[in-house]
Amino acid sequence: CCSPKVCIVGSGPAGFYTAQHLIKARQDVEVDIYERLPVPFGLVRFGVAPDHPEVKNVINTFTLTARNSRCSFYGNVNVGKDVSIEELQQAYHAVVLSYGAEGNRRMGVPGEDLAGVYSAKDFVGWYNGLPSCQELSPDLNCETAVILGQGNVALDVARILLAPTDILKKTDITQPALEALVQSQVRRVLIVGRRGPMQVACTIKEFREMVNLPDTRPEMMADDFEGVKEALKDLPRPRKRLTELMMKTALEIPSEKEQERQSKASRVWAFRFLRSPIEILANPDNSRTVGIRLAVNRLEGSGDGARAVPTGEVEDVTCGLLISSIGYKSLPIDPSVPFDSHKAIVPNNMGRVQHTAGLYCSGWLKTGPTGVIATTMNNSFDTARSVVEDMESGTVDVSAARPGSQSISGLLEERGVKPVTFSNWEKIDSLEMSRGEASGKPREKLLTVEEMLQVARK
């Protein structure tokens, strides 16, 4: 009789994979994807590092979905401000929240707000062209940078700080970021974690990239690997391979060729373990950071559950740039949506939001901000399956028609909000790519919402 209408909030991997699965599972479903920015794709565009273009190939899959006749994209719509979740729930049979994690975990130490201190989320947003991070202008006029956290985001930041700019200039890194990095004085990056080598959150691909990064050399400490060799045999494969590579980097004497390469390297990177931030140290007039005071830890327990316990010892490290990479964090979008502020997720059961019929979540908002694109893909397919099950069982009543985008478009127009369609985005896309061609880059990103809207509406 009528087509079930689903609304998805957020156009990153979670939103698009949820849409993809819904469209495939039911020939009658229509999906509308709402996105706050004029441009789609979320962290694929703004999070994935510029020197990882293959990871961004997934955009081709998402583009196929967006161009499906049963899928519509509405950019430049701020859900929670331009339209409420309740209004969406009235207009659609089901609403899926896939808006990810735009906040970050605070360190909670004095000096966190000094100049020279940034969250990795903002630093990554800056070099990837996220409009809200374009004023960051990080000062790269110091020799040493300290990154707190040892996940893949921390390694991305380290790599971007240390990669030869000849490589970066062929990527989609923003022009202002490239220029800043060309001028950068940073020569040494310390990647600091609370616990030991067997608890690092990064994966082997990213660690291997550091080992192979041209014009850099590692400065791992052999002492950090005491007792690790014995523990290797009991580790699951991914942890084992990564730990072996770290150990090799720290303990093995390099080949002659590699020694020569290292001696010529102008930049250094190192992992430092068993260190937690206590205080960020300021210059005399208290305007910017000059270093960080770290607590020295010991490990209690082993494996993933090992705990960092302060020993009482303290260590000061000089640095002019401090980047905190200790995790992204989801934020509540609307008071009507249940939110677990301790875990910073929307409480749910297999993607079904607790106590709220017809409301679902997928991606990081559902499980917390960890995992790669494959993880999010599975997670989103799961949620889509829950939606389809509910439609089939009658939990979501699709027998009565709902207006979908017809009523929402009306509301938006009344409120002076003009959505950006997928075709509009494709104009932005074309322009960015042709601008990039002139400088040998895959694209030159537009950096402000105003510019994006201007081009979209041409």
Added chain:
Amino acid sequence: MAASAAVRSSMGLTFRLSRVMPDCNTCPLNRLKSCVSGAANVQRRGSFDSFRTINRNLQTSKGLYHSEEGSSNAEDPEDVVNVVYIDRSGKRIPVKAKVGDNVLYLAHKHGIDLEGACEASLACSTCQVYVSADHFDKLPEPEEREDDMLDMAPMLQENSRLGCQITLTRDLDGIELTLPKVTRNFYVDGHVPKPH
């Protein structure tokens, strides 16, 4: 006659192989970002010129190539590799494939939902498959980069491989490729059990 036909046939195979699974990542053109046709440049060219599309075209034109040749028919039994995909619901889907076919693109051609998010560039793990025990050891050893990506795959098993890295040979006749069941193990509180 037969010899030259065999040579042309084998060149065709090589041609097909090189189109089906080019290894851009060892190519200097790709390193210098000067390649205009690689996966890394898909977005540059703007749209559907992806490997997936190129590959599909290649598959359908293969019959033409052979009939031009006139020397072997497209159903050459020497060339056939029988494959069974087992999809996420457990359904068995038998496929008659050819030597040189790539497991990921073959799946796409037959509507099997094996994702290939990074389009065969060893930058994701979405095309993970479990390989039947009888055939697992017949596959060439994975390169380090494949192992690195497999390490990130959810529900990794001893017989996991990335579909985009498997090229069919006669040896693999009867191979069964199981798509990992998407986990439904997300707890109410959002806790995700760590893989073990």
